[in-house]
Amino acid sequence: MKGRTMKLIHTRAHRDTASGRRIAAFAAIATTVALVATGCAAATPGDSGGSDGDGATEALSIAFLPKQLNNPYTDVVLSGGKAGTEEIGGEYSVVGPLEASASSQVSFINTLTQQGTKVIVIAANDPDAVGPALEEARAAGAKIVAFDSDTNPDYRDVFISQVVSKDVALIQVEQIAEQIGGSGEIAILSATANATNQNEWIKFIEEELASNPEYADITLVAKVYGDDDDAKSFQEAQGLLSAYPNLKGIISPTTVGIAATARYLSTTDFKGKVALVGLGLPNEMREFVKDGTVKEFALWDPAQLGYVAAFAGQALVDGTITGAVGDTFMAGELGEKEVGEGGIVIVGPPTRFNADNIDDYDF
Amino acid sequence: MSERTIVRSGEGVPATTAGTLPVRVRSRWTRILLSRDAVMFYALIAVVVYAYTQVPYFASTQTVGFLLLDVIPILLIAMPMALVIITGEIDLSVASTVGLTSAVMGVLFQAGVPIGVVLVLCLLLGTVLGAVNGFLVTALGLPSLAVTIGTLALYRGFALVVIGDNAVANFPQELTRFSTSKLGDTGIPVVMLLVLAVALVFGVLLHFTPFGRALVALGFNKEAAAFVGIRVGRAKFWLFVSTGLVSSLAGIFWTLRYSSARSDNATGIELAVIAAVLLGGVSIFGGTGSIPGVIIGVLLIGTINYTLRLARFSDVVLSIVTGALLIASVVAPSIAEWARGRLHARRTARLELQRAAAQ
Amino acid sequence: MLVVVTATINPLFLTPQGVKDLLLNATIVVILAIGQALVIITRNVDLSVGSILGLVAFGTGTLFAVYPGIPIILVFVIGMAFGAVLGAVNGLLVTIAKVPALVITLGTLYIYRGVNNAWAGGTQYFAGDRPRAFSSLSTDTIFGFPLITLLAIAVVVGVAIVLAYTRAGRDLYAIGSDPAAARLFGIPVTRRVLGAFVASGVLAGLAAVLYASRFNAVGATTGTGLELDVVAAAVVGGVAIFGGSGTVVGAAIGALLLTTITSALTALRVDKFWQQAIVGVLIIAAISVDRLVSLNRARKLRVSEARNV
Structure with a gap:
């Protein structure tokens, strides 16, 4: 077709004279300079305290x-x-x-x-x-x-x-085991796939599930990543429940993930039937604890x-x-x-x- | 019509078409000193001088190093991108090409392939990815905006498939050190030499070869360009290939600089590249633009961002400023045009009046 | 064309219990894609929809937090009006300054997002801050259809009728096919294009209010990156990126298809890393097919014309 994709966006008669361009360019510059100037002016009072001077009494x-x-x-x-x-x-x-x-x-x-x-x-x-x-x-x-x-x-x-990474992992395994009665399928909904701390906890969770005979009947069927994005986590939670109909519990070791999952569960028939544990902020989780979607979760201050x-x-x-x-x-x-x-x-x-x-x- | 491009495309332009120039004739030097590129350059100098005198810590060689390292990927990709936009097309898949190159580089290196071979394969990969874009646009005649939105998703998807949620970090120290090393005490990264070479290639290509002039003509009017014997499809195909190749080069630099190969590397930088190219005076309609202008555009955005950051502004301000600059750079000509139109109308009216009075 | 594709693919994926979730997921993208289709038909594009959605969604959260007793209908009105204003800014810049929409909306993408970040800071509003009746909009169903999905369907039908049977609607196609000719014919191009942007803003505003109803948190980053999904949905749905052709029904189906595929891949336990690659293939396939179809049609047309001569 007219391969000129960009041109289609607006057909404008090409017109030109040198002076128009110059005025234009000056206008652009003026804007730029004004932006920078106002920006910097605004900054000065804020950080003048610590950043200038190299005196010995300078604040840490x-x-x-x-x-x-x-x-x-x-x-x-x-x-x-x-x-x-x-x-x-x-x-x-x-x-x-x-x-x-x-x-x-x-x-x-x-x-x-x-x-x-x-x-x-x-x-x-x-x-x-x-x-x-x-x-x-x-x-x-x-x-x-x-x-x-x-x-x-x-x-x-x-x-x-x-906290000790292992403790974080153990408390979550303990909570999920309590809430699903010690057996069944569980899944993990984490933050980003590269998150250092989440991956370490997950590693300990997997080790604990594999090594502790008390958890022999619990199988970890999936690990998914909500990227610490509310909507994405929400959809991953939904995907988990449609992909694994026998799922009994979800561990979400991230505050965004657990809140989004709780929100999904609370709006469906899974509420109260699928257990949810993990790390959450009390203010975000309060509603879901009160309405019975979540029994117990963990976090430090x-x-x-x-x-x-x-x-x-x-x-x-x-x-x-x-x-x-x-x-x-x-x-x-x-x-x-x-x-x-x-x-x-x-x-x-x-x-x-x-x-x-x-x-x-x-x- | 093309004389206007040539006038605007910076220094060293043959004055062959000067005869058809508009009535107001200026000396060649005046023209160069008042060209848009020049004005952008003054703006850049103004920002640097302002920052140098007003922003604490800006005045140091560290600034040069950190600032340039930050803008190198954008600077690299901006040059072929400028050519693509000049011909009236666009390539949104560049950031994904960077990401896929990075991912493949990590996986190959981890698999024990010698690093030299890995680098060659990565550049080859970039060439292929660019060729795919070029093929879809030129052979199938698909709109490049839609095609490259598709390959944006596709290439990033492949990056995820290749490396998944892993990150490869243990690249040879000599290489990672090299990627951030500086030229003596100047603070200028050694990699800038490579950037300079790329700039020379694209600059010469655009401004001093028949091919380059053909590209500009192409952006103006494809049918006319075809009539005068430009092989439209082939020219565009090679531009997309060059964009892919340079993007993979940027991908290699990215991976080494951060010594981390991940699938999400460079997500979203296509927008920064395009913003810089447009700010640098390349018309989104095609047909105008220069490599010096583009380089100045990239440096201007880079310097403003760096200065704001050094003055402790949050990224919130940066994104607003980037957006505002982008809009200002394209709206300002229109507003000027409009103002000039008004002025002209008034002047004509006044002349009419005078004439009427005289009679 | 794509209706057929969808129809053949869909039955495979649609499992009864998933239908509701699927429809809910698609609803927001469907509404955004309709707005986008209107803009693309006029040979423009609106890349700022994700940022508009974020801004309005946070505004919705703020409204409920500041005026807890506010009538829900009023929130919808305010949200849509807010969206309209943001869309009008795009439209005015594009039409008055005569600058390509791609550049303008790329700029406002940054700016609206920046404003959202500045406004929201670290504040997020959660579902718990909003009245239950508001949240239940996205959970209650009528005959198995979620309320907000019915709303989306109504919007699709409404906009489709406007586009197909009103003067203004037909004008959009004329403008997209050939802006210069449209102007010659006396079509108020500026007003119509502005209208398309405002409509896109209003629909993004509506989608944002529904987003606040459906999801838990609204904050500084809500809706980031959504623009590509939306443009992809419209393109997959057969709206030609160079303007002048396409339908909102197509765009809506495109959105449904994309969300269906994403959900289906998760449900079928396909490695999640493949999902984005598949979306990419789909976009390219969709535009290629459209291209082939139109080439074919052009050839047939030429042949029949030749015969008539």
Whole structure:
């Protein structure tokens, strides 16, 4: 056909004179410059405090780089990070991509490096992709604290883990076994296929199911990925139930996945018949616990994660810890924390949430 | 009609058609200094100067390195993309080609294929993927917008099939280091030499060869181009092939820079590429554009983004700015046109009045 | 053509218990695809629908959060009006500034999404924040058909009638076939194209309100990437990307076909990694078939004309 796809979009008489173009180009530039100028002007008051001057009294700059911005779970973690940083008297900032992709975090690490940030607290979207950039940041003098989702251990000083990975896995297996009566088909609905922490939990879940004789009658029939996207998770949950009619339970070790699955179950006949456990935020799950879709789920207090990360950053900078096994530091009101095997700091045990206690939590 | 293109397509253009130029004749230098490319260049300089003096930390060689590393994939793909758009077509599948190249690179390398062979196979793959697009568009005569939306999904799908949810990370350190290494103390990444070579190839091709002028003619009017002996189908076919090839090159760079081969690498960068190309003065209707303009367009978007990030703006602002720039770059000419039309009408009216008064 | 394809493929996939889910899944894409079809028929395209949906869906969530007692019908009206405004911005930029829709809507895709991110931040509104009656719109059924699906069908029928039997509807085809000729014939091209964009915005607004009813969370990233599905649905449904031909029924079937295939592949336990590749093949197959059919028709036409001479 008229192969000129683009042209079809609008047929406009080609007309031209040099002056029209020039005016046009100037207009475009003016817009650009205006955009940049207004943008920068707006920024100045906000960050003039910490970024200029290299005096010895400069506040400790702690930058948080979550997997993505605007994620409710992350917001809770960051609220803890902010509280921790303020207690230390540091300068708190958050930067991050809008989409949780591996490469997008690298540019942010680069800018943080350039700004001379003292502590970078990162939840890695990909344990390796951020590596070279983090090495450059360390060469420039930054301390790297991983939280929530670890980087390759070579690239960070310590990793603040919510809980022992194995415990997270075990509590979920235990819950699902209780709720389906110890036998039947189950499936896992996870976040993205590359998520470090989810994959580790899933590995432990699989090992536990295979090795513990108590769970011999439970078969894991499928693992699907909702990419931490509400609509996608919803449809994956629906796909699971149509593909596996005998499914008795779903484990969703991600807050987005469990909420979306709960929403799907609550709108169908499967409500109360198919068990759902996993990691969820009480505020998102409250409705589903109350209407009987979900009996019990688990999580730690995410705010503590950010809080401890801030203190770990300070301890690294002032030399209290180096990330070696056995180092200890004080994490504000949470008391003393110890660096364990592999440079991992454990924050606390997971909490089980059910109809009896869910109203006690607000996050 | 084509004289306008040639006038606008930057420096070093033969003035063979000068005789047919519109009445207002300017010297060659004035023309170059006031061309759209030049104005874009002033804008780029303005942004850099502003950032240099006003934004903390911008004034360092690190900026050059980080900024260029960020824009290299877009810069690479933008050049063949510019040629494709100049001929009135479009290729939306480039980001998926990057992703598939990355995935295949990871899988082959993990399977123990020597890295040299892997790289060659990857480039070959890119060529084939481009040829598929080219075949569908030129041999079957399908609209490129629809075809490449299809291959966008298809190639990304293949990437998922090939590597699934795995990531391959253990590429040879010499290569990953090389991909981010700098030329001495300048902060300029070594890979920029490769980019420069690609730019030269496409720049010379577009501006200094009969083939390049034919492409421009093609974008203006396909039938006319065919009449004067341009083999429309074949020209377009090779452009799609070159886009595929360069995209796979970008895929290799991407994989090495992030030392991570994954199926979701470079998702969505086709939009950034097209935005940069259009901002660089390539007309979406086909028929106009220059390689220097495109390079400046990419650098302008890249610098603005980098500056905003350094000034601690969130990505929210970045996406709004990208969108606004894109719209401004295409709307501004229309508004100027409209304003000029008004002005002209008023002037004519005034002349009429004067004439009437005189009589 | 595609009706036949769909009809032969569908019975294989349609298992009774899956019908409801299938229809519900398709509903939102169907509504968006209708809007997209209107725009594409005029030789334009609207890439910003995903961002419009996100913005309006978050707006819907906000409405219920701020005015808990707000009548549901009013939410629909506000949502559609909001969509209309966003669509009108696209339409005005395209028609007044005479700039290709591809570029404009690519720009507004970024901008609307950016505004959504700025507005929502980390805030999300959940199903629990919305009245039960609102959520039940997408679960209650009449004769096995979910309410919102019936609504979508009504929209398809309504728009199809407008397109086929009204002056304005026919004008869209004329504009898409040859804008210059359409202008010569005295068709108000600017107004009609603007109308198509506004309609697309209104339908995206409607889809967004339904999205809020159907899914759990609405926030900053709701609807990201939906535009490709929607354009693909319209193209697979036989709406020619270069304008001038296609029907909304076709677009709706295209949307249904795409969602059916995605669901069916999951249900048939096909490796999920193949799904996207299959969607790609389908798009290319659909446009190739359309092309072959039209070539064939052109040849027949030539032959019969030659005979008549």
